[in-house]
Amino acid sequence: MTVMVTALNGLRQMISSGELRPGQRFPPEADLCARLDVSRSSLREAVRVLDTLGVIEVRHGSGTYVSRLDPADVIRGFSLTVDLLPLDGLLQLFEIRRVLEGNAAAQAAARAPEELIDRLSALCDEMEASDDVAAMSALDDEFHEAICVAAGNPTVTSLIGVFRSRGRHYKIFDSDPSAPVKRTSDEGHRAIVEAIARRDPAAATAAAASHVARTEFWLSTLQPAPDN
Amino acid sequence: MTVMVTALNGLRQMISSGELRPGQRFPPEADLCARLDVSRSSLREAVRVLDTLGVIEVRHGSGTYVSRLDPADVIRGFSLTVDLLPLDGLLQLFEIRRVLEGNAAAQAAARAPEELIDRLSALCDEMEASDDVAAMSALDDEFHEAICVAAGNPTVTSLIGVFRSRGRHYKIFDSDPSAPVKRTSDEGHRAIVEAIARRDPAAATAAAASHVARTEFWLSTLQPAPDN
DNA sequence: GATATCGAGTCATCAGATGAGTTGGCTGCG
DNA sequence: CGCAGCCAACTCATCTGATGACTCGATATC
Secondary structure (H helix, E strand, O other), X not given: OOHHHHHHHHHHHHHHOOOOOOOOEOOOHHHHHHHHOOOHHHHHHHHXXXXXXXXXXXXXXXXXXXXXXXXXXXXXXXXXXXXXXXXXXXXXXXXXXXXXXXXHHHHXXXXXXXXXXHHHHHHHHHHHHOOOHHHHHHHHHHHHHXXXXXXXXXXXXXXXXXXXXXXXXXXXXXXXXXXXXXXXXXXXXXXXXXXXXXXXXXHHHHHHHHHHHHHHHHHHOOOOOOOX | OOHHHHHHHHHHHHHHOOOOOOOOEOOOHHHHHHHHOOOHHHHHHHHHHHHHOOOEEEEOOOEEXXXXXXXXXXXXXXXXXXXXXXXXXXXXXXXXXXHHHXXXXXXXXXXXXXXXXXXXXXXXXXXXXXXXXXXXXXXXHHHHHHHHHHHOOHHHHHHHHHHHHHHHOOOOOOOOOOOHHHHHHHHHHHHHHXXXXXXXXXXXXHHHHHHHHHHHHHHHOOOOOOOO
């Protein structure tokens, strides 16, 4: 086991053991080095890992703190790696999205306030009227995000967000806005809204899952590499 | 933006841009430092982050390589942070488990070979006969893992595994093996197996989701801190 | 009492040195 | 020629020391 892993586990245990609660400050680097018996370089590497992942928070000039450990925040850190998955691996994530977004749509159907339904409907109008790829993509995000938020579990919203964001790097809408892809996508969104408006969770689940499945299919027909 | 983040993004872009494909080797540290215009310390911090997360692989004496970028592997890295979530945050993850394990059970009901059903049934027998907490926990893991594997999506299996592992640190079975918790758990497992054996996906989903929900409830009544 | 300044404490970053593992080629023997 | 063993170059691992930058509370000043 490398020295850095020793340091990493040491830091993690200080949190998991309850020695340091969310928001509390770690001892200074020098003290930690002595305690864990590692050099500053190794300690800092471990600290960076946990900092990058959102588990701890390093404040320059002030100290190192345990983060709030909010699940939604921690999960957001996953995108650091998920964003690097190649297309073929990405497709395996779609089963998760299908199930999770289906569930979120059902919750939204049960809980969404009337204002949200109006908002979703308005977003559909905008998407249908739009022919700018970037704008449509942004609206699409907002649409799905709103449904997740209405579902009421920020952690689930965060996880779906991570998986959705990876897909954004691929452009499934080609330049022709009249393409069947866009039309089908618009219809999918409309079906989800209608199910939610009818307060029909089962229908909302089916509509959302089906929508994700179609996206999955389009992506699977796309072999060109991503851009960034 | 810190220098380390510069390095991190530089490395990530080398992968996401397709410059380096899975399995390929990065230039030596010195070259990377020059290219990204960062010091060796900062570069190494960035490398460690990606290495710890399973995106790249550092082989002492040989070089640094892009990993296979298998989604299941990458997702396994999530446990590094998920294992640190406090109990209250952990409960938010149960909605995900409920939905995902319900789906996996449905898939298993549709696809599981006869041998697996026998195996699940045997595991139930063992669990019911066992009164050792540690052994029961291991059997429980094996039971749920087997269902996920049968469902056929390693990525989903990996994700469920990450979320399940976090729960393992809490002991919901108290020392009394005749406690209602154990009996209810045993019945839950049996119900899942029976639904899978009947090739009834909907029933399997309900049984699995209900089983997870019960675990969630038990955990929610448990406020004492974890041990490790 | 409000504000400006200062200094101790802390992290950020770099450079250099030494140690350790891997790999491929070279050598010499059979 | 084939192979085993050795060796040197290359690469990462880790530590140390130095300097810079930021934060924040204490102190001095008005």
